[in-house]
Amino acid sequence: MAVEICVKAAVGAPDILGDCPFSQRALLTLEEKKVPYKRHLINISDKPQ
Structure with missing residues (x-):
């Protein structure tokens, strides 16, 4: 099951x-620990409701 x-x-x-350092740190941690994940990119200029 992926995060x-x-x-x-x-x-x-x-x-x-x-360029968000917090997002990059979270992704690096998941990669380093070999945790499967699914990434959703959020467009800041067109935020979801």
Whole structure:
């Protein structure tokens, strides 16, 4: 079972990981511990409701 994680997308490029250090730290931790995850990129200029 994969963990779902929502992270900030890059400004102007909603399909690329953004510059949020907190999101990057969480992703690095999941990678290092080999935890399966599913990444959801959130476009800050078009936030979901």
